[in-house]
Amino acid sequence: MPDPIDYYFDFSSPYGYLVADQIDAYAERHGRTVKWRPFLLGVVFQKTGQKPLSEQPLKGDYCRHDWRRFARLMGVPYHEPEPFPIATQAAARAFYWTADQDEALAKRLARTLYRAYFAEGKDISSPEIVTGIARALGIDMDALAAALQSPEIKERLKAEVSAAIERGVFGSPTFIVDGEMFWGADRLWQIKRWIEQGGW
Amino acid sequence: MPDPIDYYFDFSSPYGYLVADQIDAYAERHGRTVKWRPFLLGVVFQKTGQKPLSEQPLKGDYCRHDWRRFARLMGVPYHEPEPFPIATQAAARAFYWTADQDEALAKRLARTLYRAYFAEGKDISSPEIVTGIARALGIDMDALAAALQSPEIKERLKAEVSAAIERGVFGSPTFIVDGEMFWGADRLWQIKRWIEQGGW
Numbered sequence: 001m002p003d004p005i006d007y008y009f010d011f012s013s014p015y016g017y018l019v020a021d022q023i024d025a026y027a028e029r030h031g032r033t034v035k036w037r038p039f040l041l042g043v044v045f046q047k048t049g050q051k052p053l054s055e056q057p058l059k060g061d062y063c064r065h066d067w068r069r070f071a072r073l074m075g076v077p078y079h080e081p082e083p084f085p086i087a088t089q090a091a092a093r094a095f096y097w098t099a100d101q102d103e104a105l106a107k108r109l110a111r112t113l114y115r116a117y118f119a120e121g122k123d124i125s126s127p128e129i130v131t132g133i134a135r136a137l138g139i140d141m142d143a144l145a146a147a148l149q150s151p152e153i154k155e156r157l158k159a160e161v162s163a164a165i166e167r168g169v170f171g172s173p174t175f176i177v178d179g180e181m182f183w184g185a186d187r188l189w190q191i192k193r194w195i196e197q198g199g200w
Numbered sequence: 201m202p203d204p205i206d207y208y209f210d211f212s213s214p215y216g217y218l219v220a221d222q223i224d225a226y227a228e229r230h231g232r233t234v235k236w237r238p239f240l241l242g243v244v245f246q247k248t249g250q251k252p253l254s255e256q257p258l259k260g261d262y263c264r265h266d267w268r269r270f271a272r273l274m275g276v277p278y279h280e281p282e283p284f285p286i287a288t289q290a291a292a293r294a295f296y297w298t299a300d301q302d303e304a305l306a307k308r309l310a311r312t313l314y315r316a317y318f319a320e321g322k323d324i325s326s327p328e329i330v331t332g333i334a335r336a337l338g339i340d341m342d343a344l345a346a347a348l349q350s351p352e353i354k355e356r357l358k359a360e361v362s363a364a365i366e367r368g369v370f371g372s373p374t375f376i377v378d379g380e381m382f383w384g385a386d387r388l389w390q391i392k393r394w395i396e397q398g399g400w
Contacts, residue, residue: 048257057248058370062383069380073390073400170258180269183262186386190273200273 004033005191006176008164010041011088011124013172014067015185017114018074024107026188030195032177036099036107038092039164040157041085041172048170052085070185077119086117086125090148093157094130097147098139109137204233205391206376208364210241211288211324213372214267215385217314218274224307226388230395232377236299236307238292239364240357241285241372248370252285270385277319286317286325290348293357294330297347298339309337 005027009016019026027034045051053063064080071078091113099106112133116122122129127148135141147153164174168181175182175191180199182191193200205227209216219226227234245251253263264280271278291313299306312333316322322329327348335341347353364374368381375382375391380399382391393400 044258048259049251050256050259051249056250056370058244058365058368059248059250061368062370062381065381066383069400073393165258168258168261170256170262181262181265183266184384184386186384186390189389190386193273200269 002032003178004035006037006174007034008037008039008169008172008174008176010172011038011091011110011113011117012085013041014063014078014118015070016172017078017118018067018070018076018185019173019188020111020114021076022074026192030192032195036095036103036110037160037164038088038095038110039161039169039172040088040092042087043161044165044170047165050170054084077115079119079121081117081121081123083123083125086123088125089157090127090130091124092160093148093153094134094144096156096160097144097153098134105137105139109134109139112137202232203378204235206237206374207234208237208239208369208372208374208376210372211238211291211310211313211317212285213241214263214278214318215270216372217278217318218267218270218276218385219373219388220311220314221276222274226392230392232395236295236303236310237360237364238288238295238310239361239369239372240288240292242287243361244365244370247365250370254284277315279319279321281317281321281323283323283325286323288325289357290327290330291324292360293348293353294334294344296356296360297344297353298334305337305339309334309339312337 007023009020024034054060067080068078095106095110098109113124113130116129116133117124122133124130124133127145131141131145131148134144167176171183173185175187177191177194180194207223209220224234254260267280268278295306295310298309313324313330316329316333317324324330324333327345331341331345331348334344367376371383373385375387377391377394380394
């Protein structure tokens with residue numbers, strides 16, 4: 001069984017959202033599974049000195065247009081969220097806590113959180129919004145709410161973010177396939193070729 | 201006859217180089233021509249506050265790897281140039297001066313300059329190197345050398361760069377197709393689809 005594709009994303013990243021619905025089916029067509037790894041772009045930005053795309057002159061305007069256009073191409077609903085970007089600790093912690101019990105359910109939770117933020121205008125920086133969305137998926141809301149405040153899950157997310165930076169992850173989404181890193185929602189065509197040909 | 205594809209690039213941009221050899225043939229397959237428009241990333245960076253990719257933590261390491269990998273995929277020779285990045289006024293001015301007389305020759309000059317820098321280690325920030333390369337293509341070296349110092353060609357390049365920024369160009373390569381902007385060497389698949397479907 002070949003290694004899974006690592007899919008690094010931030011819950012506040014439009015480009016991360018654009019591939020979330022299809023990444024598992026995409027990988028499956030190429031005989032792979034996907035390991036979802038939410039991380040915190042804000043922590044990375046402290047290290048790289050980058051600013052959120054939307055705050056960058058010229059590039060911000062392009063990206064706002066591109067997000068809408070790219071979403072139409074991918075067939076996913078997209079409404080520019082406000083506020084943007086947001087803190088995504090609650091969403092990422094909820095993901096890892098759920099994944100430790102049921103990875104498929106955690107992916108469903110992630111897709112639902114992404115859609116809540118980018119299509120339904122819900123501010124998923126709020127732990128209450130996150131736990132409410134989790135409850136609708138059958139997740140134990142009270143246990144999750146308690147877990148979100150626990151030192152264990154905070155440390156867990158910190159460790160995941162540090163590990164991502166250690167591997168060189170600087171943007172969302174980033175994919176790692178057989179040790180090879182590809183950055184960007186627009187690189188799926190290269191990943192496909194890399195897997196099919198075993199590199200080039 | 202549909203409008204040409206605008207191809208904005210900086211002569212010091214690896215991603216711009218990676219598509220230069222194939223962009224005209226690519227466009228022709230889709231019934232289009234290409235208008236080459238060299239500009240100066242350095243001027244854009246003054247406006248956007250961006251730094252050269254190679255100087256950005258984490259992203260710089262990724263890009264250095266990606267340039268080599270992407271070049272293999274595109275089948276173009278690539279050796280990491282040193283110094284990098286460089287000033288590209290001489291190359292861009294030489295392009296526009298030549299294009300005013302012979303656009304096809306100017307594209308040949310541009311491809312040759314790109315290859316000289318990214319494959320043969322020649323520092324094309326030097327006007328002497330640029331005019332030497334031009335001479336090998338049959339261009340009047342003395343007339344070009346004089347033109348590179350003329351106020352007219354300096355103004356011409358300034359105007360082209362201002363017009364690029366006015367249109368929102370912030371990176372290299374950038375393509376504009378029927379008023380629609382696409383940024384990045386990895387977006388050719390979207391441009392193809394945009395042309396074939398007349399948008400989406």
